[in-house]
Amino acid sequence: MKLTNLQQDFVLHFGEMGSRWGINRTVGQIYALLFLSSEPLNAEQITEGLGVSRSNTSMGLKELQAWNLVRLRHFPGDRRDYFTTPEDMWEITRILIAERKKREIDPTLTKLRELEMQAPAGDDYAEARIAELREMIELMTGFYDDMEKLETERLVKMMTLGSKIAGLIDKTSGALTLGRRKEVK
Amino acid sequence: MKLTNLQQDFVLHFGEMGSRWGINRTVGQIYALLFLSSEPLNAEQITEGLGVSRSNTSMGLKELQAWNLVRLRHFPGDRRDYFTTPEDMWEITRILIAERKKREIDPTLTKLRELEMQAPAGDDYAEARIAELREMIELMTGFYDDMEKLETERLVKMMTLGSKIAGLIDKTSGALTLGRRKEVK
DNA sequence: TCTAAATTTCAGAAATTACTGAAATCACAG
DNA sequence: CTGTGATTTCAGTAATTTCTGAAATTTAGA
Structure with a gap:
């Protein structure tokens, strides 16, 4: 060899x-x-x-x-x-992310929830910070779980479009601005 | 203390x-x-x-x-x-991702491009695999760069919506299905 | 069951990384 | 300047991780 x-x-x-x-x-x-x-x-x-x-x-x-x-x-x-190694690059990527999440994120998420349960109710700032961190991790991992479910083809499209997609999101309504094309210029 | x-x-x-x-x-x-x-x-x-x-x-x-x-x-x-540490959890997250990208991804992307340049044109399979890997990294980092530009508020909306957004993407057209609500049921 | 190839385990050696204490450097008030 | 407190540097030591070679175990065909 x-x-x-x-x-x-x-x-x-x-x-x-x-x-x-x-x-x-x-x-x-x-x-x-x-x-x-x-x-x-x-x-x-x-x-x-x-x-x-x-x-x-x-x-x-x-x-x-x-x-x-x-x-x-x-x-x-x-x-x-x-x-x-798997032939499919997407499969490899999914595995990598999943395994890193399992090793680097999940144990911390568990620990944060545990700390919030125990709630010693003494240090308000620390408690708030821990909650914020947990929420951020939940938001990011939740988004990933969602993306993970998509077919590869849609995922590629979505990633390619990138921030263009965000233009569709109406900042105040919390809903997608469907059926109403934004005025340009 | x-x-x-x-x-x-x-x-x-x-x-x-x-x-x-x-x-x-x-x-x-x-x-x-x-x-x-x-x-x-x-x-x-x-x-x-x-x-x-x-x-x-x-x-x-x-x-x-x-x-x-x-x-x-x-x-x-x-x-x-x-x-x-910065107060803003989003700022912390952006920094973390940016720094990890810099240390863990950028050097490899540079190396892959370098390997493709040298192009010894001998091992077709290896060359194809390297190109695939580079493309995957470019797709992912490109998407991140795009997300990174968004205001926090839009980003949160987008992440919360998650795969619901993907439903908007027409698989075959490569464009967003704007102004044309999908038939339901 | 026996045998030999294939693989794993594991104790110790080698390499790397983390940490300390002492000395050096820096920064600024007097 | 000078002196003191704050900070950094760095050589040596400690701790940890990685790697090896030998022995043990597993596996499957004869």
């Missing part, structure tokens, strides 16, 4: 970015390698391609599976495990 | 989450403490409140300033620096 320059460069970048993304270098590199491979790879190929220990590859693959970022594949007459 | 139970609990949680968020424990705790304080705090108060070394507080505050997450304040007749 000799990497091309392109693969090498991409893999090293993902390794370096790994720590910023909350994964370690090897995990980043394994993912990068699988992402660029049209064929599924087994642990031995990955180990050789990256120049890390076999056990490190094993642990890295385990973590990627915990993140739900890789898929297991098998070939007839070969009992080794082969790994791939 | 004695912390209330509520503050203590919140601060410890932010410390623990810090590593998942790409900051260290102390930085998380300092931010949490400032976030809950109605009054600006100086480094000495933070040090005492958290039970860390003065130098650690100094480094943590420096990092929070690099993240643009705290504001410096001064009082007449007192030459110490006092720190606060």
Whole structure:
């Protein structure tokens, strides 16, 4: 398993970015390698391609599976495990966001609600701030949950239109300004 | 600077989450403490409140300033620096997203474009995959840039409406279905 | 059941990151 | 200037995370 320059460069970048993304270098590199491979790879190929220990590859693959970022594949007459990333970029994106939300946001949302329950009713400012933070997180995650449900095609349209869509929202009414085209100029 | 139970609990949680968020424990705790304080705090108060070394507080505050997450304040007749977080939850959110984008996404987008430029024209699959990834990142960051421009009020409306908005988008036309209410039932 | 390949586990080593205390620097009132 | 308080820097240490190699476990065909 000799990497091309392109693969090498991409893999090293993902390794370096790994720590910023909350994964370690090897995990980043394994993912990068699988992402660029049209064929599924087994642990031995990955180990050789990256120049890390076999056990490190094993642990890295385990973590990627915990993140739900890789898929297991098998070939007839070969009992080794082969790994791939999902083909569909949208699926990958959804998984990434969902998993980061689970690890980085959900525990805090739970904690904030817990703190509000206990309500020691002493520090008004702190309590208000916590409520504000919880509300913000709920608004953002609620919006995401909503977007998540859309078909990819609509989602792309919507994202492409971007703020143009916002022009449709009437600031004061709280309803969409349907059937009434805004005067231009 | 004695912390209330509520503050203590919140601060410890932010410390623990810090590593998942790409900051260290102390930085998380300092931010949490400032976030809950109605009054600006100086480094000495933070040090005492958290039970860390003065130098650690100094480094943590420096990092929070690099993240643009705290504001410096001064009082007449007192030459110490006092720190606060912005009052406005939306401002905090915008800063957080912008800074994470800068650290976690922009370097990769740059690298992907660089890889596409060099174009070794050997590995078609890898090249296509890189292009796909770049396009996805551009779509998402472009959408964010667009949202970012909106007034808070419109943004809240839009997020609250969520997928209801998507119903307005005509899947095939690529344009908004303005002035033509969809038949219901 | 036995065997060998495939994979995982795990204790210790290596690398990295976080933290401290002491010294250096800075800033400003007198 | 000078002296004092505030802040930063930084070398060394502590804590944590990552990685490896060897041993243990799992798996499936013979």
